Amino acid sequence: xFLKGSPTERNKSxxxxxxxxxxxxxxxxxxxCLLIFVSLMPVTPHIASxxxxxxIMSNLWPLFIIAIGQTVVxxxxxxxxxxxxxxxxxxxxxxxIMTSKADPTLFEKSPLWGWFLTESxxxxxxxxxxxxxxxxxxxxxxxxxxxxxxxxxxxFKMPPFMVTLVSQMLFSALAIYLTKxxxxxxxxxxxxxxxSGSIMKIIPYSMIFAIVVAxxxxxxxxxxxxxxxxxxxxxxxxxxxxxxVPTGKVIIFAYxxxxxxAAMGSVLLxxxxxxxxxxxxxxxxxxxxxxxxxxxTSLFGGKxxxxxxxxxxxxxxxxxxxxxxxxxPFYVVDMAKGIVIIIAVAFDVLRIEIKRRTNVM
Amino acid sequence: xxxxxxxxxxxxxxxxxxxxxxxxxxxxxxxxxxxIIGENGAGKSTLMNxxxxxxxxxxxxxxxxxxxYKPKNTMxxxxxxxxxxxxxxxxxxxxxxxxxxxxIDFPKINKIPYINKREMNRLAHEAIKAVxxxxxxxxxxxxxxxxxxxxxxxxxxxxxDAQVIxxxxxxxxxxxxxxxxxxxxxxxxxxxxxSIIYISHILSDIQKLTDRIVVLRDGxxxxxxxxxxxxxxxxxxNMIGRDMKHIYPERKNVVSDEKKVELxxxxxxxxxSNINLHAHEGEVVGIFGLMGSGRTELMHIFFGLxxxxxxxxxxxxxxxxxxxxxxxxxxxxxxxxxxxxxEGLMLEMTVLExxxxxxxxxxxxxxxxxxxxxRIADKAAAISQRLRIKSGAIEKSAAKSLSGGNQxxxxxxKWLMTSPEIFIVDEPTRGIDVGAKFxxxxxxxxxxxxxxxxxxxxxxxxxxxxxxxxxxxxxxxxITGCVGQDEFDRETILRYAFGQCAFNKNASHExxxxx
Numbered sequence: 036x037f038l039k040g041s042p043t044e045r046n047k048s049x050x051x052x053x054x055x056x057x058x059x060x061x062x063x064x065x066x067x068c069l070l071i072f073v074s075l076m077p078v079t080p081h082i083a084s085x086x087x088x089x090x091i092m093s094n095l096w097p098l099f100i101i102a103i104g105q106t107v108v109x110x111x112x113x114x115x116x117x118x119x120x121x122x123x124x125x126x127x128x129x130x131x132i133m134t135s136k137a138d139p140t141l142f143e144k145s146p147l148w149g150w151f152l153t154e155s156x157x158x159x160x161x162x163x164x165x166x167x168x169x170x171x172x173x174x175x176x177x178x179x180x181x182x183x184x185x186x187x188x189x190x191f192k193m194p195p196f197m198v199t200l201v202s203q204m205l206f207s208a209l210a211i212y213l214t215k216x217x218x219x220x221x222x223x224x225x226x227x228x229x230x231s232g233s234i235m236k237i238i239p240y241s242m243i244f245a246i247v248v249a250x251x252x253x254x255x256x257x258x259x260x261x262x263x264x265x266x267x268x269x270x271x272x273x274x275x276x277x278x279x280v281p282t283g284k285v286i287i288f289a290y291x292x293x294x295x296x297a298a299m300g301s302v303l304l305x306x307x308x309x310x311x312x313x314x315x316x317x318x319x320x321x322x323x324x325x326x327x328x329x330x331x332t333s334l335f336g337g338k339x340x341x342x343x344x345x346x347x348x349x350x351x352x353x354x355x356x357x358x359x360x361x362x363x364p365f366y367v368v369d370m371a372k373g374i375v376i377i378i379a380v381a382f383d384v385l386r387i388e389i390k391r392r393t394n395v396m
Numbered sequence: 397x398x399x400x401x402x403x404x405x406x407x408x409x410x411x412x413x414x415x416x417x418x419x420x421x422x423x424x425x426x427x428x429x430x431x432i433i434g435e436n437g438a439g440k441s442t443l444m445n446x447x448x449x450x451x452x453x454x455x456x457x458x459x460x461x462x463x464x465y466k467p468k469n470t471m472x473x474x475x476x477x478x479x480x481x482x483x484x485x486x487x488x489x490x491x492x493x494x495x496x497x498x499x500i501d502f503p504k505i506n507k508i509p510y511i512n513k514r515e516m517n518r519l520a521h522e523a524i525k526a527v528x529x530x531x532x533x534x535x536x537x538x539x540x541x542x543x544x545x546x547x548x549x550x551x552x553x554x555x556x557d558a559q560v561i562x563x564x565x566x567x568x569x570x571x572x573x574x575x576x577x578x579x580x581x582x583x584x585x586x587x588x589x590x591s592i593i594y595i596s597h598i599l600s601d602i603q604k605l606t607d608r609i610v611v612l613r614d615g616x617x618x619x620x621x622x623x624x625x626x627x628x629x630x631x632x633x634n635m636i637g638r639d640m641k642h643i644y645p646e647r648k649n650v651v652s653d654e655k656k657v658e659l660x661x662x663x664x665x666x667x668x669s670n671i672n673l674h675a676h677e678g679e680v681v682g683i684f685g686l687m688g689s690g691r692t693e694l695m696h697i698f699f700g701l702x703x704x705x706x707x708x709x710x711x712x713x714x715x716x717x718x719x720x721x722x723x724x725x726x727x728x729x730x731x732x733x734x735x736x737x738x739e740g741l742m743l744e745m746t747v748l749e750x751x752x753x754x755x756x757x758x759x760x761x762x763x764x765x766x767x768x769x770x771r772i773a774d775k776a777a778a779i780s781q782r783l784r785i786k787s788g789a790i791e792k793s794a795a796k797s798l799s800g801g802n803q804x805x806x807x808x809x810k811w812l813m814t815s816p817e818i819f820i821v822d823e824p825t826r827g828i829d830v831g832a833k834f835x836x837x838x839x840x841x842x843x844x845x846x847x848x849x850x851x852x853x854x855x856x857x858x859x860x861x862x863x864x865x866x867x868x869x870x871x872x873x874x875i876t877g878c879v880g881q882d883e884f885d886r887e888t889i890l891r892y893a894f895g896q897c898a899f900n901k902n903a904s905h906e907x908x909x910x911x
Contacts (some may be wrong), residue, residue, distance in 0.1 A: 128518075163707055258766050258767055259760070259764060259765055260756050260760045262767075263753070263767065267753065270742055270745070271741075271742050271745065273735075273739045274739045277731055277740070278721075278753045278754045278810065279757075280667050280753075337742075
């Protein structure tokens with residue numbers, strides 16, 4: 036260890052250089068995750084166990100998928116608060132389509148009862164194609180709500196914050212109304228596999244889902260004209276309009292894509308729960324937006340990357356997991372979470388400042 | 397020789413090892429107007445920022461009334477009665493005139509932190525009366541025109557009894573009428589013994605207004621003397637370090653009979669009415685009008701950034717069916733916006749990226765429109781060479797790091813990537829220096845030579861007379877005159893611009909500029 040003994044000037048500056056290098060790295064948050072992880076190993080050795088790492092990973096994938104959608108919206112200088120309600124409503128509708136049993140005492144008062152949901156389950160109960168149909172409908176709803184958001188934001192120039200806040204309230208209330216606040220259970224076995232199964236017990240299906248969405252999003256953002264347009268609209272909508280970017284369509288696309296990602300996340304979350312839950316995802320919003328922003332995506336638009344969001348999501352699941360491991364009361368967990376996040380953000384501000392100073396010419 | 401009020405001695409300043417000023421010595425006499433001219437990047441702004449306390453010099457010193465003057469910030473400068481009126485005005489638009497004037501030092505009641513509103517408005521009223529601004533002191537800034545806002549800045553300088561007032565490009569966003577008023581006020585200030593430092597690219601204004609001129613080039617003073625000892629040519633010579641026989645390039649374009657663009661009876665209530673204009677293949681058509689005449693709005697409508705109520709737009713003889721920017725670009729129209737920084741460039745992005753945006757969809761693959769990076773890079777490199785864009789590696793340097801002239805070339809360059817046939821160029825030389833202006837004019841000229849129709853909007857008559865074949869003049873949303881090259885005359889054009897209509901003998905003779 037070169038820190039020990041009496042460090043020479045040279046040693047000191049080496050350490051400083053390394054520190055600055057890590058701080059300035061695009062992947063600073065990865066180092067920060069590692070730091071948390073390693074520093075907790077002596078306190079809670081269980082954190083590095085295989086079972087726990089699997090647990091961290093299974094929490095990571097749904098969050099990652101949803102946060103990718105949020106990232107795309109943040110890139111166009113918007114925000115999507117309705118993702119949580121998309122998760123809830125798609126979870127409920129998807130489950131209602133494929134469930135094979137519904138308890139009349141629970142669902143009798145549901146508006147779906149009788150014509151959609153009966154004692155023998157949903158319209159496609161028992162059909163082999165039910166899962167595919169359900170996932171398809173879930174995605175359709177997600178994209179639909181996204182288009183709804185995008186339409187109002189573009190057409191009436193409403194602030195994204197308000198529009199998506201309204202659809203968050205509207206659709207999560209609708210999800211509760213549809214089920215009268217009950218979980219829909221009795222989902223097909225194969226659906227459960229999506230949440231917890233894996234190929235040869237190594238590669239979980241949820242990871243494959245996440246990687247497919249991530250690769251799609253990365254190609255979209257980096258390789259296509261549409262992707263470039265997203266960044267353009269986010270960093271300067273006026274200039275984009277002048278050079279012939281169909282800004283309205285681009286904005287609607289961003290929200291639709293966000294809805295798609297939320298629906299995909301909902302598939303994973305519902306499958307893991309093996310149920311359609313009208314309050315699913317309700318507490319996730321902070322983690323989703325936080326993952327994107329801590330990863331480096333700007334709240335002011337024009338800046339963001341899928342890989343950044345992966346690490347941001349990783350940061351949130353590791354942090355939550357580590358705090359859970361310590362068996363702290365929930366309020367302490369929340370306080371600790373807040374403190375760590377503000378430290379991470381402070382570092383982020385610091386490194387932007389250093390970058391600005393070194394790159395100014 | 398008058399009494400020196402401010403003297404700068406051997407001021408040097410470097411930014412990150414690059415010299416911005418070396419050994420600059422200038423003096424300002426009491427009651428004189430000193431003009432400072434130079435190309436962009438010559439060091440004018442750095443020098444004034446040092447005087448105004450925004451920057452500190454690396455070496456050299458300043459004397460104010462023969463006392464050492466070392467401002468650490470703008471407050472110090474203000475306390476020493478030096479006021480700096482920036483090109484981009486520093487006013488809080490949501491506050492009133494009076495509040496802005498006293499923003500730094502509100503009149504208080506008995507020194508407790510409670511603003512004495514009545515006293516503030518009374519003092520403000522005196523200050524704005526002195527500069528000839530006619531509005532109550534509790535008017536919100538956002539309700540004022542650019543020219544009026546500038547008067548508020550001057551009133552602010554007035555209220556703190558500034559002895560030295562620095563104007564940095566004050567006329568760029570003023571109407572002709574407002575400019576005249578500004579010059580009159582500067583004259584008054586001079587009469588009252590105030591010293592003025594006046595920075596501008598508009599050399600004819602410098603000639604008219606100043607007593608003495610200092611020319612800067614690359615951080616050095618290249619010439620200094622009384623204004624009468626300079627003429628425009630010698631000013632330019634000292635600014636760019638070489639002789640420039642012509643401010644405008646030689647014209648070689650041939651105007652054909654084919655109409656590339658035709659606007660028929662375009663009307664939008666309150667904005668423009670009954671606009672008829674056309675441009676031929678190979679023609680440079682100027683559109684002159686004072687601020688608020690509707691010229692920029694008309695171009696926005698033509699390009700599809702704004703809607704219109706009635707009329708027709710024909711491009712190459714074909715009726716434009718959908719009036720959107722996307723459609724215009726498809727039909728070969730390019731729009732070089734007047735607002736380079738806000739509408740023309742993605743400042744944070746690289747030159748290469750900025751050049752690529754318009755052509756990107758055309759150069760992309762059919763399937764899913766994947767971007768073809770190498771094709772774009774090749775084309776952008778060619779354009780950058782053709783326009784002689786001065787920057788670092790185009791794939792690395794951010795657009796914001798370029799000088800104004802080079803930024804403008806990037807804005808034009810991105811359109812050249814798709815070889816359009818109709819160009820709308822709005823205020824192409826705003827805020828760029830003489831050398832860069834010549835190059836921009838050459839680009840416009842070459843476009844016309846290649847058969848494009850170019851519509852140039854400008855508020856500088858000389859510029860339009862120098863590069864256009866024909867000039868339309870607008871006033872209050874209407875075209876009041878059309879002047880061919882052989883009839884170009886400053887006065888005629890101005891008369892139309894002030895609302896005297898060439899087509900309608902009964903038109904009002906009143907020449908008030910509307911806002």
